[in-house]
Amino acid sequence: MLRIAALAAAALIAAPALAENRIDLTRPDAPELAAYGPHAVAQRTLSVTDPGRLDVLNVKDGARPTYDRTLALEVWHPTAAKMAPTPYEVTLRDGETTAMIVGKAQRDAPPDMSGAPYPLVIISHGYPGNRFLMGHLGEQLASRGYVAVSIDHTDSTYSDQAAFGSTLYNRPLDQMFVLDAVAKMAGAGGPLEGLVDASNAGLIGYSMGGYGAVISSGAGITQAGVDLVFGAPEGILSRHMTGAEEHEALIDERLKAVIAIGPWGMELGHYGQTGRFWDAEGLAGIRKPILFMAGSADATSIYETGIKAIYDGAVNAPYRGMVVFENAGHNAAAPMPAPEESWAMSxxxxxxxxxxxxxxxxxxxxxxxxxxxxxxxxxDLHLKGDADKAAYLDLVEDGGAATWAKEKDGTPKEGHTYWTGFAKDTANGLLFLTDRE
Structure with missing residues (x-):
C-alpha cells in the first residue's frame, strides 16, 4: 500500500502542470482601486453589423465599393449569479495558436439590474489584437459597476489581419458605431435592454485603438496622415482630417471620457515618413477629458515625440493627464499577462x-x-460624478520623489505628498503628468 501511494505521488510530481492563464490577478502591492469591485461579473458575446461601410481593401482605381462590416463584441456586466468562472478560449498573436485564459466572469449569467443602467466603457485593441487582449480590464470595470464592451476590429485581429489602411480608416468609425449599436441594444427588446446607459460612455484604446480614440475625442489628422505611403488608399483617410465635415460629425456628446494607451501615429519620422498624423491645430480639437498611459521607452508609438507630443498638444481638453511607466516599452499597461502557450517559439x-x-x-x-x-x-470621476476620485488624479509628478509621512494609524502628517491609493514605495518608477494651470 505504501509503495502504491509513493508511486502515485511520484506520478503527480512528474505530470506536467496544466497552464492556468489567469487574467484576474491582483498583487499584494497593487494600488487601492486595482482590485475587482463588489459586483460578480457576467460575460457574453454579441455581434453587430454596420451596413454600407466603405470596403477599404477593395478601393482601387476610383472604385468605392461598400460592404456590411460585422464586428464581434465581448460584453462584461454586473451579475448577482454565483456560478463558477467560465474560461475563455483565445487566439494568440500568431493567429493560429489557441489558449485558455481564466478570469472571474461567468458566461451568459443574468444581469444584475439593481444598479442599472450602468455607464458604458468601450475597449479597442491594437493592430493586430482581439477583444480579449484587455479582458482583465473589461472584467474589473464590470465588477465596479460598468458595462464594458470590447471590440474585435475586423481586418485587425490576429485571425484576419489585413492591410493597415483598413485599420487607419475604420478604427474611429468602429468605435463610434459600437456606441450607436449599444444604444440600440439597450432599448426595448434589445439584448442589453435597460442594462447600460450609452449616453454616458467612456472609451479605452490601446495602440491603434489609442489612435482611434484620439480621433474620436476630436483630433483631426493632417494631410501627411492621409498621404501615408503604407496607409489608406486613394486619399480616403481625408474624412478624418481637421475641418472635414465627416470628422466633425464623428464627435459624439455621449462620449464623456477617453483613455489612450500608447496611441500610435504621431511620430511618422520613425517610419521614414515626413510629417505627423496630427499637428497643433488637429490636437487642439481634442474636447474630451483624456488620460494617456505610456512607457517611456516605447519604440513603436515613440514616447517623447509621439505619445507625449499628443498629450502636450491636447490644450483644449477639459482634463488631460498621463501615467508614465519609466523604461517600459509599447506593451505598457494594456495587454493581459502572456499566456503560457505564447512562451514557445512560433x-x-x-x-x-x-x-x-x-x-x-x-x-x-x-x-x-x-x-x-x-x-x-x-x-468614476467622469462617468459617475464621483468627486472623491479626483484625489487619485491630483498627484506630484514623480512617484519616486513623493514623500511618505503618515502616523501609525495611517493619518497623513504635514508634508505627506505620496500618491493617493499607493502604499509606501509602490509609486517608484512612475510619473504622472497633468495640466496644472
Missing part, C-alpha cells in the same frame, strides 16, 4: 509571441494593476 512568426504581451522591465500584472487603478478613478 514557426509562423519566427519569434515567441510572449514578446507581444510582455515588457522587458515591468511585470505585466503590476502594470495591469496600475492601469486598472487609474482607469477606475478616471471613469
Amino acid at each position: 514557426e509562423k512568426l519566427g519569434w515567441a509571441p510572449f514578446a507581444h504581451y510582455a515588457d522587458a522591465v515591468w511585470d505585466t500584472v503590476r502594470m495591469n494593476d496600475i492601469a486598472q487603478h487609474f482607469a477606475t478613478a478616471f471613469m
